[in-house]
Amino acid sequence: MDNESKQLIFGRNEEPGLVALESLAGDEGRDEMLLFIRQDGKTLQQREPFKPFFWLNNPALMTDSPIQAEIVSLQGKNSYAWLCSFDSWKALDKCMAWLKKSKGIRPGDPSSPVFLLNDPIQQHLMWTGRTLFKGMVFADLRRLQVDIETYTTPPFEFSNPEREGDRIIAIALADQTGWTEVIPGDGLNEKEMLERFVEIVREKDPDVIEGHNLFKFDLPYLSLRAKRHKVKLALGRDGSVPTSYPSRFSIADRTISYPRAECFGRHIVDTYFLAQAYDVSHRSLESFGLKDIAVHFGVAAPERTYIEGADIARIYEREPATLMKYARDDILETEAIGRLLSPSYFAQAQILPFGYQNICVRGNGTKVDALLLREYLNQRASIPAPDMPRPYEGGYTDIFKFGVMANVHHCDVRSLYPSIILKDGLTPRFDELGIFLKLLEFLRRLRLETKARMNASKTNEERINLDAFQSSFKILINSFYGYLAFAQAHFSDYSLAEQITREGRDLLRRMIEKLKKLGAEPIEIDTDGIYFTPPAFKTEAELDAFRKKFQASLPEGIDVEFDGEYRAMFSYKMKNYALLAEHDEIVIKGAALKSRGLEPFQRNFLREWLRLTLLNKADEIPKLYQSYRDAIGRREWPIALLAKSETLQDSPSTYQNKIQGGDRGRNAAYELALKSGRDYRAGDQISYYVAGNSKRVAVHTSAKLVSDWNPERRDENIPYYLAKLDALLKKFDSNAPTTESSQQNLELDFG
Secondary structure (H helix, E strand, O other): OOHHHHHHHHOOOOOOOEEEEEEEOOHHHOOEEEEEEEEOOEEEEEEEEOOOEEEEOOHHHHOOOOOOOEEEEOEOOOOEOEEEEOOOHHHHHHHHHHHHHHHOOOOOOOOOOEEOOOOHHHHHHHHHOOOOOOOOOHHHOOEEEEEEEEOOOOOOOOOOOOOOOOOEEEEEEEEOOOOEEEEEOOOOOHHHHHHHHHHHHHHHOOOEEEEOOHHHHHHHHHHHHHHHOOOOOOOOOOOOOOEEEEEEEEEOOEEEEEEEEEEOOEEEEEHHHHHHHHHHHHOOOOOOOHHHHHHHHOOOOOOOOOOOHHHHHHHHHHOHHHHHHHHHHHHHHHHHHHHHHOHHHHHHHOOOOOOHHHHOOOOHHHHHHHHHHHHHHHOOEOEOOOOOOOOOOOOOEEEOOOEEEEEEEEEEEOOHHHHHHHHHOOOOOOOOOOHHHHHHHHHHHHHHHHHHHHHHOOOHHHHHHHHHHHHHHHHHHOOHHHHHOOOOOOOOOHHHHHHHHHHHHHHHHHHHHHHHHOOOEEEEEEOOEEEEEOOOOOOHHHHHHHHHHHHHOOOOOOOEEEEEEEEEEEEEEOOEEEEEOOOOOEEEEOOOOOOOOOOHHHHHHHHHHHHHHHOOOHHHHHHHHHHHHHHHHOOOOOHHHOOEEEEOOOOHHHHHHHHHOOOOOOOHHHHHHHHHOOOOOOOOEEEEEEEOOOOOOOHHHHEEEHHHOOOOOOOEOHHHHHHHHHHHHHHHOOOOOOHHHHHHHHHHHHO
């Protein structure tokens, strides 16, 4: 790469081995940055000056400031044309407090005269041009996985760290070398287990602590139990305990509130979040539970031990060795999932001015913004305020056929919007240095070169490393269009985003028409991909000729990938479909076909219904349906198949106050918590089923706790669950029996 490309993408500082950094209050009121650098297998510490800063659009605001600051004028005509730097973050904070009080300034407001990046790590990386992990491959990263098992005091269904008896009964640990250890609760008391856990972290000195649902479960649990026993959870590289504060993780249409934890000198990575991000682009995960994800990726531990959550306490009491084996299998799967999903984030850390932990939870628009801001800071150029958000017509989506189709192909415009940007040389109107287009051009070229090197690589390790890089480049490349309409982006340009989208719609419509002229039948189009049935071909050569004719009809710079062939497709509605792949693998996409709000028996039935439908075995559906009716009517299933589980977001008392104030409707889980007389708290989970003998019931008055279910006197509501089965079948199958006829059959069979 030429030097300009290298600096734009990787930053101007080429020093290798930076694995972490933390800000420190230095001597004489001057802050420093503590760098953790890997050299010859050792982690060394190095200090360097740190000067925090913010951008300003009017230097007169600082005329009477009581806080000393260095103010530098920036080149260009953009809004934020001055840079104010300070000797310490404390001084910057005091200045911000003074600006708020005396000038009424709010730095988070898009119209504010001040723009502050409220992250000292990001600031220093941008100022110095450093990035993490230069000169390293993913295998060089020291990763320690953590997973705990906990006891649940009867009659509660889920453990809570605030209850005295709900102790930790196993701490499973693993690392990237294959080492594992399970700290057993049957051999040590809880205090001794926690002390051993801290000892291992100090010995292993990992760069990264990984876990599945680590933020919301394992770390808070470990922290609260450590406080109970007065054990210092000294996990930081300086011997400090992790800190925590409320945060949110947003990915596509999902937002997850969680307690973000930070550990001095280390990064914390939650594979639960990585799986969420993976599913946004693939839409193939049935759930985000560890075991389901491990099965999906084919990394389930060999001959692994499975234990239902409700049975953990019982197994621990009777067969503790079995529970320890279960914990070891869990941690092996956690390591394998991290090894699969983390490399692209590792590669991004070599590019982006963020800490590794932040890269795993930051949105792509923020990442593109950081690359632009870094270069403008490097060239001491002024930056614009974000463009004013406004609505505009989105991408082209349409559906042409419903039902089941055989021999379905998929074609995808390779990076549609970035291709339009590059083809037409488009750039945001306030990008005075033209960095946006340069970054996109360099990233595309670098991705193509990296893919070529990957395909020619001679070792598996080299291939994995290069694949992580090219995947990261692809993610960033595809984010450039979305960046233009990202409300917090400083170089956003809604008019340009609208122009690109309009051209994309026109192009896709022409593609649909060309497919039809070539004898194909379009099924669905979603922004940049088309599902279609091709004309009948006798040879592969004819199919290849069809594809070449289609590609030749497109403008220069627009490339199509024919990236999927399926034996059958069930088209239900826009963005909701199922595909039958070559080896009878079924891919289900869309919330309507795999809603996580369905009871387990409904999800199982829908999956089986789709399988039979796609395999052209619809005549077997009545038998499937009858088998489910029989199982419900004869009460053959474990109650877990009929039950729902919910997490209490509020305490039961807060819920009760909201009900009394008319601020919310009644909910079965909270009503059961209140009636139980047990000490349920926010964060507890409750599993319940519906009892009774009528299909028309108010769930919040008819629900019962699963823990109160008596297998000797089963009382689940058969008509209610049969009606749910009927409704599900009728939703997808026009030949489904009606609820009334099902009820008559029920009375005949089970009356």
